[in-house]
Amino acid sequence: MNEPSDSGTDALERELVVAMHEFADSSPAPAYDARRWTAARRRAPQLWALAAVVVAVAAIGTGLALLPGSASPRPITAPVARPSASAASPTSPAGALDGYAAQRLALRSVVTAAELYENPATRGTVKLGQVEARFTDRAAFTRAWGKGGLGVTCGAVASGALSSDERNVLLYTGAIPLPRHATFAFDPATHTVTGVTCGTGSTGHGDQTVVAFYGAQVSGGKSGDGLLGPAVTGTGTCGQDQAKTWFADTPGAGAGLVTWQVGLDGGKPFIVGIDRTGLISQVTCPA
Amino acid sequence: MRATDMAEFADFVQARSSALFRTGLLLTGNRDQADDLVQSTLERVCRQWARVGRAESRDAYARRIMVNLANDRWRGLRGRREVPLDETDARLAPGTGVAGAADPYRQVLLRDELMRVLHTLPVKMRTVLVLRYFDDLSDESIADLMHISTSTVRSQATRGLAKLRAAVHGTTDNREVPSERTQ
Numbered sequence: 001m002n003e004p005s006d007s008g009t010d011a012l013e014r015e016l017v018v019a020m021h022e023f024a025d026s027s028p029a030p031a032y033d034a035r036r037w038t039a040a041r042r043r044a045p046q047l048w049a050l051a052a053v054v055v056a057v058a059a060i061g062t063g064l065a066l067l068p069g070s071a072s073p074r075p076i077t078a079p080v081a082r083p084s085a086s087a088a089s090p091t092s093p094a095g096a097l098d099g100y101a102a103q104r105l106a107l108r109s110v111v112t113a114a115e116l117y118e119n120p121a122t123r124g125t126v127k128l129g130q131v132e133a134r135f136t137d138r139a140a141f142t143r144a145w146g147k148g149g150l151g152v153t154c155g156a157v158a159s160g161a162l163s164s165d166e167r168n169v170l171l172y173t174g175a176i177p178l179p180r181h182a183t184f185a186f187d188p189a190t191h192t193v194t195g196v197t198c199g200t201g202s203t204g205h206g207d208q209t210v211v212a213f214y215g216a217q218v219s220g221g222k223s224g225d226g227l228l229g230p231a232v233t234g235t236g237t238c239g240q241d242q243a244k245t246w247f248a249d250t251p252g253a254g255a256g257l258v259t260w261q262v263g264l265d266g267g268k269p270f271i272v273g274i275d276r277t278g279l280i281s282q283v284t285c286p287a
Numbered sequence: 288m289r290a291t292d293m294a295e296f297a298d299f300v301q302a303r304s305s306a307l308f309r310t311g312l313l314l315t316g317n318r319d320q321a322d323d324l325v326q327s328t329l330e331r332v333c334r335q336w337a338r339v340g341r342a343e344s345r346d347a348y349a350r351r352i353m354v355n356l357a358n359d360r361w362r363g364l365r366g367r368r369e370v371p372l373d374e375t376d377a378r379l380a381p382g383t384g385v386a387g388a389a390d391p392y393r394q395v396l397l398r399d400e401l402m403r404v405l406h407t408l409p410v411k412m413r414t415v416l417v418l419r420y421f422d423d424l425s426d427e428s429i430a431d432l433m434h435i436s437t438s439t440v441r442s443q444a445t446r447g448l449a450k451l452r453a454a455v456h457g458t459t460d461n462r463e464v465p466s467e468r469t470q
Contacts (some may be wrong), residue, residue, distance in 0.1 A: 018398060019401040024312050034329075034333070035297070037334075
């Protein structure tokens with residue numbers, strides 16, 4: 001960090017740093033889709049599509065293999081494909097995945113586990129051993145998990161969470177935002193969780209449609225029904241209408257839609273597309 | 288572009304575009320321009336992906352492209368966009384209605400003023416301040432990124448801070464503010 005030159009400038013510099021961060025946080029970053037640029041440059045479109053499918057399936061599958069909901073009524077299926085045979089070792093849960101994807105999957109697993117564990121109705125579906133494997137060691141798990149998983153959700157019971165990156169998580173009770181957000185720290189070598197801290201104020205950005213719709217779903221309300229576009233024929237939950245928890249991450253964009261991966265009760269995530277009017281216009285359920 | 292490169296580039300976009308946008312927002316002061324800047328940056332990064340090299344350098348490489356693009360665009364728009372600092376100082380003169388010391392929102396307004404004045408600074412000066420105080424880069428890294436000397440970085444930062452401080456003085460008019468007056 002650059003050292004301030006004197007105490008007066010020190011104060012001005014501190015204000016400047018805060019002002020810059022507040023300004024940068026004031027406008028959520030758009031979701032950029034790399035295919036916008038690679039599409040024009042690709043030489044083998046079919047190969048790219050195949051690779052994207054394999055990576056997506058592997059990412060979803062690898063992450064789900066360690067999600068805590070495997071004992072739930074909706075069993076978690078084994079990954080269809082993996083980037084490599086060593087992809088899911090206990091010490092390196094995401095194996096050949098890049099650091100970003102590995103950390104995102106670890107974060108998804110841990111937060112979903114905490115949400116399920118905090119609800120007496122779903123607590124039995126959580127396998128704490130698998131959750132612990134997402135941490136660097138037992139001490140890190142014990143410290144971060146806290147009493148009944150509340151350490152992960154910053155001391156409040158959460159039934160919803162949204163993460164726009166691989167570190168920060170906005171927390172909700174249904175669709176109601178909780179006052180604090182969680183920030184995960186990772187071991188850069190193993191991409192396992194070293195700790196969870198809680199903070200207030202802005203971090204990342206949420207999505208009002210996702211929060212309102214899936215928050216209403218887990219609260220048993222119907223207030224989100226108006227957010228389903230006419231093109232969606234189902235309930236927007238891929239059949240998981242009685243879910244108790246939701247988790248959304250992996251924002252993306254393409255074809256005029258903002259997309260999120262949404263998981264209900266730790267089940268296989270599905271992709272939700274939101275159009276410019278804020279309506280859910282596409283729901284792609286897993287096979 | 289090979290499939291592996293495409294996947295790596297997609298990961299890079301996923302991981303870094305948000306940070307690039309935030310820096311772009313500070314460089315331009317405008318969401319649409321920041322979006323445009325990031326898109327142009329990523330387009331160039333994609334085009335030269337094979338030459339980007341090691342993963343550790345990719346972020347710096349993208350940042351360098353973005354800073355250069357921001358500089359180029361600013362030069363093109365200079366005639367109609369840059370606000371002379373003396374006009375700014377006049378606008379921020381004492382008694383212009385900015386909240387006083389008793390105003391609980393004083394600090395918020397002060398930060399708004401800092402950002403507003405930041406975006407009136409010459410582009411090189413502003414870029415140095417953004418890279419130094421937002422991206423937390425060392426003066427040496429900024430010098431390397433902007434192709435200028437370390438001493439130029441320091442002088443630009445010093446002058447930029449002085450201009451911000453002058454604006455804050457004008458805004459707050461002898462009120463208790465973060466400046467050398469608080470010593």
